[in-house]
Amino acid sequence: MAKRSAPEVNAGSMADIAFLLLIFFLVTTDIAVDSGLSRKLPPWEPDINTPPVIIKEKNIFALTLNSNNEILLTSGGDSELLAIKDLQERTTAFLDNGGGKDEDACKRCKGAKSPESSDNLQKAVISLANDRLTDYKTYITVQNEILAAYNVIRNREFIKDYPNLKMNFVEATAMYQDKGADKKVRESLKEKLEAIKLVVPQKFSEAEAQRN
């Protein structure tokens, strides 16, 4: 019998194996993009006796979270339990009320102009206090809804002031933070975003958690 050369190994299925591995890695990879609610903490000022700032009661939207994850709203002298699903709407209504007169009048507000609620966007303060036993998820939900309320108003004002940009405040912020976008565009966006932040400031104070 003639001497035969060794048969060639069939490499055709190699591609299949490699594809299988590739797909496995594609599926299991989550390229972790961290995202979340960005906040800024107030600086620590130990034992400085600053006189308390006096704010009219109607300008405060005080939220208290208890250990059963219930939300108590105190605003304009009344207290009530609030459901999470109503929170954003009520917050927006409070911020946007514009009940101020004369020098306190709010030109941008589109709210009910109730004298019992906030004067204008500059004066409206949201205060949040939580119990040490409040669940984190409730806290995050409340934070999210308050931010959402501010974003609703900021979006509206951004579109009103810069209608030719065809985007809202949130989209503009995302574009500003996108490193790939054109530098000139980002610079001009920065100015506009800052202007809107001045018009609709986030006056949001957090009390330290209560001990119990």
Added chain:
Amino acid sequence: MSKFKKKKDGGLPPISTASLPDIVFMLLFFFMVATVIKEDNLKIQNKLPKANQIEKLDKQKPISYIYIGKPSENYVDTYGTEDRIQLNDKLQSVKEVQSFIAAERAKLAEELVPTLTVSLKVDKDAKMGVLTDVKQELRKTNALKINYTTKKGDVLTN
């Protein structure tokens, strides 16, 4: 019969797929290298809550991570069932937060120190008590930029 044979001779040779595995392997290696499996080995439960008003964290700027949650099942015997703080690979007490931030700052170039963001990865079933203490410590050490890291989703399903 001869008709068919003729055609076969005149047709184009099949495209060689011999290099296909090489291409696919290259992709595979790319994904294997680019995959970050997990930065810290978590000793606590860490299911993040959902939120929809989220901003992306800029990876170019320095980020430090603080994890809070109940110890995971394997560690319950050692660490109990109360909420704990994890810094790097160890469960630490609240007092360690300041030195942790100091250590993180020491790793950075000086001009980057003010841009340090602290990403708080807190389990959604954790209580606010520990987080409040951590926030006080962060204020004391002047690390004021924080981010409550969340997943994207509807808050009402939290």
